[in-house]
Amino acid sequence: MTRIEVRGLTKRYGHDTAVDDLSFTVEAGQVTGFLGPNGAGKSTTMKMVLGLAAPTSGSVTIGGRRYRDLPVPLTEVGALLDAGAVHPGRRACDHLLALAAGAGLPRRRVGEVLARTGLEPVARRRAGEFSLGMRQRLGIAGALLGDPRVLMFDEPVNGLDPEGIRWIRGLMRSLAAEGRAVLVSSHLMNEMAQTADHLVVIGRGRLIADTSVTEFLNGRGEGAVLVRAEDPAAFALRLTAAGAVVREGTGSAVVVSGLTAEEIGRLAACHGAVLSELTPQRPSLEDAFMELTGDSVEFQGVSA
Amino acid sequence: MIARTVRSEWVKLRSLRSTWYTLACLFGTGVGITSLATGQVAGQYGDLSEAERLAWDPTARGLIVYIVAQLVFGVLGTLVVTSEFATGLVQSSLAVTPHRTRLLAAKVVVAAVVAVVAGQVLMFVSFLVGQALIAGQGVPSARLGDPGVLSAVMGGGLYLAAIALLAIGLGTLMRATAGALTTLVGIVFLVPGMAGLFPAWFQGLLDFWPSQGGAAIFATVPDPAHPHPWLNLGGMCLGIAAVLVAAFVVFERRDV
Numbered sequence: 001m002t003r004i005e006v007r008g009l010t011k012r013y014g015h016d017t018a019v020d021d022l023s024f025t026v027e028a029g030q031v032t033g034f035l036g037p038n039g040a041g042k043s044t045t046m047k048m049v050l051g052l053a054a055p056t057s058g059s060v061t062i063g064g065r066r067y068r069d070l071p072v073p074l075t076e077v078g079a080l081l082d083a084g085a086v087h088p089g090r091r092a093c094d095h096l097l098a099l100a101a102g103a104g105l106p107r108r109r110v111g112e113v114l115a116r117t118g119l120e121p122v123a124r125r126r127a128g129e130f131s132l133g134m135r136q137r138l139g140i141a142g143a144l145l146g147d148p149r150v151l152m153f154d155e156p157v158n159g160l161d162p163e164g165i166r167w168i169r170g171l172m173r174s175l176a177a178e179g180r181a182v183l184v185s186s187h188l189m190n191e192m193a194q195t196a197d198h199l200v201v202i203g204r205g206r207l208i209a210d211t212s213v214t215e216f217l218n219g220r221g222e223g224a225v226l227v228r229a230e231d232p233a234a235f236a237l238r239l240t241a242a243g244a245v246v247r248e249g250t251g252s253a254v255v256v257s258g259l260t261a262e263e264i265g266r267l268a269a270c271h272g273a274v275l276s277e278l279t280p281q282r283p284s285l286e287d288a289f290m291e292l293t294g295d296s297v298e299f300q301g302v303s304a
Numbered sequence: 305m306i307a308r309t310v311r312s313e314w315v316k317l318r319s320l321r322s323t324w325y326t327l328a329c330l331f332g333t334g335v336g337i338t339s340l341a342t343g344q345v346a347g348q349y350g351d352l353s354e355a356e357r358l359a360w361d362p363t364a365r366g367l368i369v370y371i372v373a374q375l376v377f378g379v380l381g382t383l384v385v386t387s388e389f390a391t392g393l394v395q396s397s398l399a400v401t402p403h404r405t406r407l408l409a410a411k412v413v414v415a416a417v418v419a420v421v422a423g424q425v426l427m428f429v430s431f432l433v434g435q436a437l438i439a440g441q442g443v444p445s446a447r448l449g450d451p452g453v454l455s456a457v458m459g460g461g462l463y464l465a466a467i468a469l470l471a472i473g474l475g476t477l478m479r480a481t482a483g484a485l486t487t488l489v490g491i492v493f494l495v496p497g498m499a500g501l502f503p504a505w506f507q508g509l510l511d512f513w514p515s516q517g518g519a520a521i522f523a524t525v526p527d528p529a530h531p532h533p534w535l536n537l538g539g540m541c542l543g544i545a546a547v548l549v550a551a552f553v554v555f556e557r558r559d560v
Contacts (some may be wrong), residue, residue, distance in 0.1 A: 051402050052395055068402040079399055085392035087320065094319035102312030102400035142396060218484040 002076065002149040003027050003181050008058035011044050011205075018044045020205040021058070021254045026183045028149065033196030033213070034185040034217040037293055041205035041238070042185040043081065046154050050079055062150055074103035078143030079152040087205060088128025092138050094117060095127060099142050113141040116166075133164040150181045157191055169195050189289035203293040224257040225264055228277035235273045242267055253277065309410035311400050313384075317414055319478045322383060327422060334426045335433055337369040342434040346441040362527040363446045363456050366434025369459055370522060373426060374467045374514065377419055378488040381471030382481055384415045389479040394560050404556045412472055412548065419468035423461035431457050452524035459521035459537055466541050467492065467514060473547035476555050512539030 004026035011019040019041040026032045035283050047053040049060045051067040062070065062077055070076050086095050090168045114120045117137040122130070127138060136156060143151055153172075155166045172195050176182045186192050192199060192213070199216050200276040201209040209216060226249055236246045236254055244258040256264060259281045270274050317323050342365055352360065385408075388394040401407040431448070438447040446453050472490070475484040496515045499507070511517035511530065518540030520530035530536050 047395075047559070050395070050399050052398055060344055070402075073402055074400055081395055082392050085395055087316075087387055087391050087393055089315070089321055090319050094315060098312045098315040098319065099396060099400050101315050102397070104308045233454075 001200060002063040002154075004150060004183060005061050005064075006045065006049075006058075007046065007060075009047060009048060009060060010057045011041070012056045018205050019048070019055075022202065022205065022207055023058075024200045024207060024210050026150070026181045026200075027198070028181040029176055029179050030197035031172050031182045031184060031195050032198045032200060033192035034183055034200050034202075035192055035289065036185075036202040036208075037189065037191060038187050040187075040202050040293075042187075042202065043154055044205075045202075046079070046081060046152055046183075046185065049152060050077070050081070052081075072103055072146065074099070074105065074146035074148065076146070076148050077150045077152065078146060078148040079154075080136070080139040080143045081152075081154045083132065083139040083156075086127040086135065086138060089126055091124050092130070092141075093123040095138065096141060100145055103129055103146055105145060109145050109147075113144045116144060117141040132159045133161060136160060136164065136168070137296075140168075148180070150183075151175055152183045154185050155187070156184060157186070165191075167180055172203060201289070201292060208292050224255050224281045225259065225261045226253055226277060226279040226281055227256050227264060227275060228253045229268070230274040230276070233272075235268070235275075238267060238271055238273070239264070255281070282300060306406055306410060309406050310413050312397075312400065313410045313414040317384065317418065320383075320387075322387075323380070323418075326376060326380050326383070330373060330380075330422060330426060331429065333376065334369050334430050335371050337372055338366060338388055338430040338434045341368045342366055342437040345438055345443050349441075349443045349555065359525050360444060361523055362435060362438050362444060363431065363450075363453050364522050366431050366438065366446070367427060367456065367460050367522045368425070368492040369430050370464060370519065371423075371464065371515070373464055373507040374492055375489070377423070377464045377468040378485060378492070380419065380422075381415055381468035382475040382484045382488070384411050385472055385475040386481040386484055389475075389560075390481065392480035398560060405552055408476065408555050411481060412469065415468055415472055416465060419465035420461065423468075424458065425461075426464065427457045431447040444523065450524070455534075456522055456524050459534065461522055463514075463518060463537060463540070466518075466537075466544050470514075470544045470547055473551040475552035479548075510544060512536055514540060 006025070007023050009019055009022040010017070014177055014282065020194065022041070022045060034042050034045070039139060044053060048055050049062070049067065052246065060067070067073055067077065093110055096113065099109065100107065100109050114123050117135065119137050119141060122134065127135065130138065140153070140156070143153070156168050160168065172182055172184055176197070184192070196213055198207060198212050200207070227235070232252050232254055239256055240244050242263075244256050244264075247255045249255045259267070260277055265275070265278055345365065349360065388397060397407055398404065401410075435447070437447040448454055448457070464465070471484060471488055474487050475481070478484045478487065492514045496510070496513060499510050499516065517530055517536040520527055520533040521537045523533065
């Protein structure tokens with residue numbers, strides 16, 4: 001199984017450390033979300049995977065080999081780093097044909113990836129006329145040209161409309177289901193919750209978490225429970241007495257933490273309190289992410 | 305392996321309209337400037353003294369378009385590399401061909417072939433158009449079989465191709481179209497223009513400089529300053545080769 005192995009990867013630009021002793025593995029058959037705030041070092045890491053930037057120390061290998069040493073790299077790794085990286089004056093099909101020719105791939109591959117990305121009708125149009133969404137698709141078509149076992153996408157949903165985002169999610173899932181290793185970077189946590197199986201979270205170039213999405217969520221504190229009672233004030237007292245922390249929610253609801261929904265239900269039954277709503281609040285990935293990366297954000301706004 | 309990369313670079317070059325516009329512009333200016341420079345020579349020739357008539361070089365006059373054409377060749381060479389840096393396409397190119405030397409070599413090969421062909425065609429066309437116009441006015445003209453003429457025409461084509469390669473080197477070093485073209489203009493136009501102000505040791509370099517000694521190849525009447533024009537052209541090519549070597553070294557090492 002082909003996978004990406006990042007070991008002790010470090011990249012310094014002068015005194016700035018963009019990537020700091022990073023190690024993780026991107027496994028086959030799943031989508032690995034590569035998360036971090038802007039400027040965390042995600043793109044730099046991906047560039048080092050492709051050999052576009054040279055690591056200061058450490059290594060990246062794909063199936064045990066450096067990218068440079070792969071005989072026909074396009075057939076092993078497909079990457080979309082920057083959807084804008086096409087010449088605006090070149091037709092979509094010629095852009096792909098140039099990439100295919102460079103990798104010694106047959107011309108029919110161009111037609112195949114154009115079909116898979118839904119670009120067939122615009123194949124003969126110049127990339128400069130493309131919308132951002134179409135350019136993302138063209139970049140993905142380029143990544144799929146060599147039918148590679150490993151795929152890497154840098155912020156693929158940036159600037160896409162909901163339809164485009166849904167298409168990309170579906171594509172990632174299906175690529176992973178075909179047994180490929182898929183690495184997708186994003187600075188949007190919720191986006192990853194919908195797509196990824198595994199998460200690699202970095203901040204300021206350092207590894208913060210390397211875990212499955214489920215574990216990541218479970219490990220982040222207890223979920224709160226939304227409770228709507230007939231007599232909120234009285235029930236709130238009972239809850240506090242039972243050791244819960246009660247905050248006011250919207251309307252007559254309260255948000256309870258420190259007790260599970262089941263315990264709250266028992267408590268209500270015990271005291272004959274009437275509840276009209278009892279909803280466990282899933283800990284938001286966003287919150288968990290903010291909690292983790294809070295001190296690693298490079299530029300923070302001051303909240304008023 | 306390099307054959308694939310060359311094919312890929314050829315697809316890239318031929319699939320851009322700007323390539324064909326540049327070439328069309330080359331032949332437009334070629335025929336246009338040659339016609340302007342040779343269309344009204346009867347009066348000038350008539351004013352020449354007997355001694356000056358000995359130095360009358362219809363070949364050089366017919367090939368004078370090289371002065372403008374070298375800039376167009378520069379644009380052609382520059383765009384082969386800088387358009388990729390400007391768009392970021394160079395990342396995709398390197399993802400396909402991680403061997404950077406191979407990638408740049410393929411670009412140089414494709415651009416060189418196009419530039420050599422375009423240079424030869426342009427010089428032959430300009431020569432034939434120019435001589436026809438000169439002869440039509442009853443002024444002495446040259447034929448391809450005359451001594452030194454074929455050397456000037458073919459050498460001139462090579463001179464222009466060499467300028468395209470110089471532009472590739474500059475484009476790779478600077479990664480920006482504007483910077484590379486400005487430097488090229490400085491080399492081919494400004495330095496020769498200011499040559500008289502420079503120190504003596506620099507004058508030696510000018511014997512092999514574009515638009516200076518390097519351009520001696522366009523003359524068929526022997527110039528006492530440059531008795532062996534091919535030597536001067538060879539020296540210019542060596543200088544361009546040095547720029548290209550620097551470009552390869554930098555391209556190999558730099559992050560993109």
